[in-house]
Amino acid sequence: MTYSRIAGTGGYLPEKVLTNKDLEAMVDTTDDWIRERTGIRKRHVVSDGETTCDLAEKAARLAMEAAGKTPADIDLIVLATTTPDKNFPSTACLLQQRLDIHGSAAFDVQAVCTGFVYALGIADKFVRTGSARCALVVGAESISRIIDWTDRGTSVLFGDGAGAVVLEASDEPGILSSHLHADGAYEELLHAPLDDYLQMKGNEVFRMAVNTLGRIVDETLEANNMQKSDVDWLVPHQANIRIIQATARKLNMSMDHVVVTVAEHGNTSAASVPLALDAAVRDGRIKRGDTLLMEAFGGGFTWGSLLARY
Ligand code: ACO
Numbered sequence: 001m002t003y004s005r006i007a008g009t010g011g012y013l014p015e016k017v018l019t020n021k022d023l024e025a026m027v028d029t030t031d032d033w034i035r036e037r038t039g040i041r042k043r044h045v046v047s048d049g050e051t052t053c054d055l056a057e058k059a060a061r062l063a064m065e066a067a068g069k070t071p072a073d074i075d076l077i078v079l080a081t082t083t084p085d086k087n088f089p090s091t092a093c094l095l096q097q098r099l100d101i102h103g104s105a106a107f108d109v110q111a112v113c114t115g116f117v118y119a120l121g122i123a124d125k126f127v128r129t130g131s132a133r134c135a136l137v138v139g140a141e142s143i144s145r146i147i148d149w150t151d152r153g154t155s156v157l158f159g160d161g162a163g164a165v166v167l168e169a170s171d172e173p174g175i176l177s178s179h180l181h182a183d184g185a186y187e188e189l190l191h192a193p194l195d196d197y198l199q200m201k202g203n204e205v206f207r208m209a210v211n212t213l214g215r216i217v218d219e220t221l222e223a224n225n226m227q228k229s230d231v232d233w234l235v236p237h238q239a240n241i242r243i244i245q246a247t248a249r250k251l252n253m254s255m256d257h258v259v260v261t262v263a264e265h266g267n268t269s270a271a272s273v274p275l276a277l278d279a280a281v282r283d284g285r286i287k288r289g290d291t292l293l294m295e296a297f298g299g300g301f302t303w304g305s306l307l308a309r310y
Contacts, residue, residue: 003174004127004135004167006310008067011163011278012058013044013265020156027152034156039241043159043266045144051085053094055162056140059274060095066281067166069134071099074166076132077106078123080115080139080270082192082299083146084108095138105132111182112190113237113298115139115270116163120294120306121178123167130169138164139270148197157239158198159266163274173309177223179216180304190299209243209297214250216295220305226291228252231307233286237296238262238272247295259285269298286310 019042020031034040046055056079064070079092086094092106105126111118116139123135140162149155167175190205192198213236221228228251236244238261248258259280261272268275273294280286288310295305 002128002130003170003172004124005170005172005174006308007069007166007168008063008065009163009165009274009278009281010059010062010066011161011275012055012062013161014046014050014055016045016047018043018045023156026149027155029152029156038157039262040156040266041263044161046142046160050142052081052083052140052142053085053091053098055142055160056091056095056138056164057098059140059162059164060099060136060138063136063164063166067168069166071101073134074099074101074136075104076123076126076135077101077104078109078119078135078137080109080111080119081141082110082112082115082269083142091140111298111302112300113239113267113269113272114296114300114302114304116273117294117296117304117306118180118302120165120167120175121180121304124175124178127167127169133169135167136164137167138162139272139274141269141271143269146192146198151197153202154198154200157267159268161265161268161271161275163271163278165274165277176307176309177220178304178306179220179223182300182302184300186301190301206240206243208301209239210246212297212303213243213247213295216303216305217247217251217293220293220307224307230291231293232257232290233280233292234258235273235277235280235292235294237298238265238276239267272296
């Protein structure tokens with residue numbers, strides 16, 4: 001049986017930083033309020049002319065380097081984004097061009113903050129069925145472009161960035177299972193109309209996120225006949241420290257086994273899970289053989305999880 005396994009990871013945050021103090025000068029908020037309610041200390045944002053593809057390229061090159069792969073090895077690109085460079089071509093195709101890859105399938109996935117979990121789940125199925133052997137999977141966003149920087153309810157929460165993994169065919173697992181869901185009935189709670197800014201009913205989104213993520217943790221463990229204690233690392237979507245803590249409590253997991261990067265970059269939407277994964281792989285916390293539970297919840301609503309042996 002063929003599995004897909006993560007061969008390497010990469011992450012990139014744009015150079016420009018907005019601290020909570022910077023935001024105090026822009027909207028009626030305080031550093032204390034932001035840290036207490038969200039856990040966020042700063043976020044990175046793209047500079048003029050810098051695009052989602054620019055961030056994606058940097059993360060992708062680092063992931064390929066970590067995996068020991070060259071562009072010639074890549075036969076599939078799946079890129080999750082809500083903030084593409086153009087209506088078309090897809091940002092995946094723009095990235096393919098930058099990397100001088102020709103002929104592989106390349107497409108974008110739009111599932112907002114769950115985008116990377118969707119993209120990795122899709123790429124896993126390509127590899128398991130033999131349609132691809134080495135996939136580049138990216139989550140990249142310049143979400144700052146669709147934020148109303150005069151709205152304190154949303155501007156303090158989000159940031160830009162990109163994360164990537166190389167997924168390769170293997171005799172050993174790998175990705176153990178993926179669980180992807182959506183319910184479009186909740187459009188009005190979190191959406192960004194065309195030519196308008198992101199709008200969110202934060203309180204209601206918060207409640208839905210906590211309940212839904214608890215359920216998906218149970219679904220994922222049941223599907224693999226595993227116990228909560230079998231999970232070495234929770235790698236959650238980085239939206240809000242309180243949502244992350246609530247999910248960890250449901251797993252009976254101490255925060256020592258939860259990867260938390262939200263303080264450093266806020267909610268980077270589709271980039272958040274791969275950025276967290278890359279941080280913990282590079283600093284040596286996540287080791288080969290560890291069991292990882294990745295999960296996310298976002299606009300749509302969409303939600304999903306992946307259980308993987310690293
Ligand atoms: N600074 C200071 N005060 C603020 C700010 C701010 N930036 N924003 C809101 N407030 C005020 C509100 O106006 C309200 O004041 P009031 O009591 O006088 O009316 C008070 O703070 C409390 O507001 P709540 O909305 O009840 O605060 P809450 O504790 O729910 O925190 C937050 C708000 C941080 C937005 C929280 O609801 C949250 O994190 N929600 C989930 C958001 C999320 O994760 N979204 C992403 C989902 S994924 C995706 O796809 C994008």
